[in-house]
Amino acid sequence: MKLREIAHARTGDKGNIINISLIAYRESDYPVLVDRVTPERVSRLFAPIITAEVVRYCIPGLAALNFVLQRPARESVTRSIGLDAHGKALSFVLLDLDVDEASECD
Numbered sequence: 733m734k735l736r737e738i739a740h741a742r743t744g745d746k747g748n749i750i751n752i753s754l755i756a757y758r759e760s761d762y763p764v765l766v767d768r769v770t771p772e773r774v775s776r777l778f779a780p781i782i783t784a785e786v787v788r789y790c791i792p793g794l795a796a797l798n799f800v801l802q803r804p805a806r807e808s809v810t811r812s813i814g815l816d817a818h819g820k821a822l823s824f825v826l827l828d829l830d831v832d833e834a835s836e837c838d
Contacts, residue, residue, distance in 0.1 A: 741823035750801040762795035
């Protein structure tokens, strides 16, 4: 099962900081997010484009997780010559994560 089947995402970025919020459609799926979408897995997923370990904040009242990623300053929204330097595209990468199996951090 892909993560997008049980959650949606919102993103934002300022400079080289990317913020991805992952929100469960159903509160009952929140524990799956906490268990299977770890900071370690997200760090590995985005390793080619980030410069530091991902920080995760749990927001149980909203059935959401918030991930903070850092990319190189030269890749910031205002400095990149890339077609889409904005973090919005990265939420779709995260939503393609498989969550059938238990986290590798178990």
